[in-house]
Amino acid sequence: MYGMVNKAIQDLVTIKFGEDKWEAVKRKAGVEIDSFVSNDSYPDSLTYGLVGAATEVLGLSADQILFAFGEFWVLHTAKLGYGDLLSSAGRNLGEFLDYLPSFHVRVQLIFPNLKPPRFETSDRLPEQITMHYFSHRHGLSMFVLGLFSGVAKMYDTPATTTQTKFKDKGDDHDEFIVRWGDAMKV
Ligand code: HEM
Known part of the structure; x- marks a missing residue:
């Protein structure tokens, strides 16, 4: 990396x-x-x-470190080094997550040898989205949970993320449902 x-x-x-x-x-x-x-x-x-x-x-634990690293990556590393890139990716949490599948295409302009993660979205509701995470790397799902938590904090938007598919338990990719606003009450 x-x-x-x-x-x-x-x-x-x-x-x-x-x-x-x-x-x-x-x-x-x-x-x-x-x-x-x-x-x-x-x-x-x-x-x-x-x-x-x-x-x-x-x-x-590795999970604790990876989660903390995910939050730190967004709230410290990305914010300080690439603030414009980050803030141009959305005006709120929902927009940011909608845009995430394309985000590393822009990162790749800065880092041409990037082996980026792949994100897809589905089941979009006003305050809920399902995020699909594909990677050729292993063991990073807690990092992704930390990243989502960091992004929610960046927008001052309380949110919950639930992992619903697990690559390390045999699923073909990791899947997460992110909820905020009224959708958190469901
Ligand atoms: C300006 C902000 C960002 C920059 C500059 C950036 C850059 C990078 C870089 C350099 C790597 C290492 C990959 C490599 O070297 O081949 C990486 C990996 C990764 N990034 Fe980003 N990133 C940013 C924001 C984000 C955000 C907001 C998310 C998700 C919410 C994200 C998700 C990931 C994940 C999951 C990986 C692990 C790689 C893998 O799964 O294979 N990144 N990113």
């Missing part, structure tokens, strides 16, 4: 837990790189290794 992903993990650990913990995570993961270059590509195994090491150093 692009270095900006590893750099974002570094920022998350450093800001929330301190520099010492980040150095410990790197040591445990056997990573000797001092600073990641955002526009360089690194093996996915390095990113998974950092998450694995962070679970041990911070005493959190």
Whole structure:
């Protein structure tokens, strides 16, 4: 993955837990790189290794770290580095999610070697949408839940997301239903 992903993990650990913990995570993961270059590509195994090491150093589960990383990615990394791109993707949560299937096409203009996720939408109601997530990577559904949570917070819109299909339990992709407003009461 692009270095900006590893750099974002570094920022998350450093800001929330301190520099010492980040150095410990790197040591445990056997990573000797001092600073990641955002526009360089690194093996996915390095990113998974950092998450694995962070679970041990911070005493959190991989799910907890991936969820926190999803929120941080939207509310910190994307907002600071790509605020215009993010805010032009929708005026509210619903519009943003409607547009998400096309979003990484624009990201790909900045990062040409991107191996982006694929999102599809269905069953759109005024305050509800079903999001289908396809990826050639594994184990990232909690990251996606964190991303949706971060996007809802970005729009100050309380929302709930329920996962309804699980790739790691044999479904062909992950599926999530996002509800906000009155749809949350159902
Ligand atoms: C300006 C904002 C964003 C930028 C610059 C961005 C960029 C990236 C980059 C560089 C990667 C790593 C993939 C690679 O290097 O091959 C990635 C992966 C990913 N992005 Fe985004 N992204 C943004 C926003 C979002 C949002 C809002 C979502 C969903 C709500 C999202 C969902 C994902 C997922 C799930 C992955 C994991 C890759 C996979 O599933 O295979 N991204 N993105």
